[in-house]
Amino acid sequence: xxxxxxxxxxxxxxxxxxxxxxxxxxxxxxxxxxxxxxxxxxxxxxxxxxxxxxxxxxxxxxxxxxxxxxxxxxxxxxxxxxxxxxxxxxxxxxxxxxxxxxxxxxxxxxxxxxxxxxxxxxxxxxxxxxxxxxxxxxxxxxxxxxxxxxxxxxxxxxxxxxxxxxxxxxxxxxxxxxxxxxxxxxxxxxxxxxxxxxxxxxxxxxxxxxxxxxxxxxxxxxxxx
Ligand SMILES: [Zn+2]
Numbered sequence: 001x002x003x004x005x006x007x008x009x010x011x012x013x014x015x016x017x018x019x020x021x022x023x024x025x026x027x028x029x030x031x032x033x034x035x036x037x038x039x040x041x042x043x044x045x046x047x048x049x050x051x052x053x054x055x056x057x058x059x060x061x062x063x064x065x066x067x068x069x070x071x072x073x074x075x076x077x078x079x080x081x082x083x084x085x086x087x088x089x090x091x092x093x094x095x096x097x098x099x100x101x102x103x104x105x106x107x108x109x110x111x112x113x114x115x116x117x118x119x120x121x122x123x124x125x126x127x128x129x130x131x132x133x134x135x136x137x138x139x140x141x142x143x144x145x146x147x148x149x150x151x152x153x154x155x156x157x158x159x160x161x162x163x164x165x166x167x168x169x170x171x172x173x174x175x176x177x178x179x180x181x182x183x184x185x186x187x188x189x190x191x192x193x194x195x196x197x198x199x200x201x202x203x204x205x206x207x208x209x210x211x212x213x214x215x216x217x218x219x220x221x222x223x224x225x
Contacts, residue, residue, distance in 0.1 A: 034065055037061075037065045037068070038061035038062060038064075038065055039061070041060065041061040041064045041065065042061050045057060045060065045061075070144075071105075071107060071144060072107075072144055072145060072146070073144050074140065074141045074142060074143065074144030074145040075144075075145055077137075077140075077141040077144075078141070079137075079138045079141040079142060079155075079156075079159045080159060080162075080163055082134050082137045082138055082141060083130050083134055083138060083159065083160065083163040083164060084163070085130070085131065085134075086128040086129065086130050086164065087128060087129050087130070087131075088127060088128045090125060090127075090128065090129055093125060093129070094124065094125060094126075094167075095124075096122055096123075096124055096207070096210065096211060096214070097122060097123055097124075097125060097129060097132070098120065098121070098122040098211065098214050098215070099120070099121050099122070099132055099135045099136060100118075100120040100121075100214065100215045101118050101120065102118055102119040102120070102121065102135070102136045102139050103118055104116065104117045104118055104119050104139060104143050104152075104173060104175055105143060105144070106143040106144070106145070106147045106149075106152060106175075107145075107146055107147065108146070108147065108148065108177055108178070108179045109146035109147055109148055110148070110179065111178075111179035111183070112146070113177075113178040113179050113182070113183075114178045115143075115147065115149060115175050115176070115177050115178070116175060116176050116178070117149075117173055117174050117175025117176060117191065117192075118173070118174055118175070119139045119153075119156065119171060119172070119173045120170075120171070120172045120173075120215040121135045121138075121139065121156065121160070121169075121170070121171050122169070122170040122171075122201070122211050122214075123160055123161075123164060123166040123167075123168065123169045123170070124166050124167040124168040124169075124199065124200050124201075124207070125164070125166050125167070126164075126165055126166050126167050128164065129164075130164060135160070138156055138159055138160065139156055142155045142156055142159075149173055149175055149177075149192055149194050150194050152173065152194075153171050153172075153173050153194040153195065153196045154196050156171045156196075157169045157170070157171040157196035157197075157198055158196075158198075161198050161199070166199065167199050167200050168197070168198055168199030168200030168201040168202070168203075168204075168207065169196075169197075169198045169199060169201065170195070170196070170197050170198070170201040170208070170211050171195065171196050172193065172194070172195045172212075172215060173193070173194050173195075174191050174192070174193045175191060175192055176188070176190070176191050176192075177192060
């Protein structure tokens, strides 16, 4: 009889969401060359009415390509792996862990313009905790992709829930969408708020209230766009 293959701990933990949804994120299309990307940017400059050969614009396609590498570096990051290292010596700590006001820089997948805001992330540890900066890195790994805010919120919460298996996870994101502030309806002051509550944050009103009170303490200033 064959013995079962040894799964890595992370694979065993991915019980709710397939790994393909959790972080790989790479679309199944061939990545164009840098030269092809720069040619596309020159086309957009001409579409806007510009001459891409004039002095001020000569290096713009290369700069934009480099900026895109930075804006969208999340496609090469695996959020599940970011949470792989956990700590179990927590002396029975079982209260809420909250990281609030995490700067969010993303891009709307409908208009390819910035979404700027902040995220508040909380979980109720079961037997282990994760380094607090890792929560911010998970936010970044998903934010540095083309997104809609609803999906971004759910991806962050689901990944923390699947990997850490805590008693609950809460994610709230408040953000300004430049597709709404600088074009279309032109409403610069409007911010969008999304939330995803799992486990105790969904089932226990007092836990949810405690979390919302914690993030409300300082969240009365408006989001910078
Ligand atoms: Zn948009």
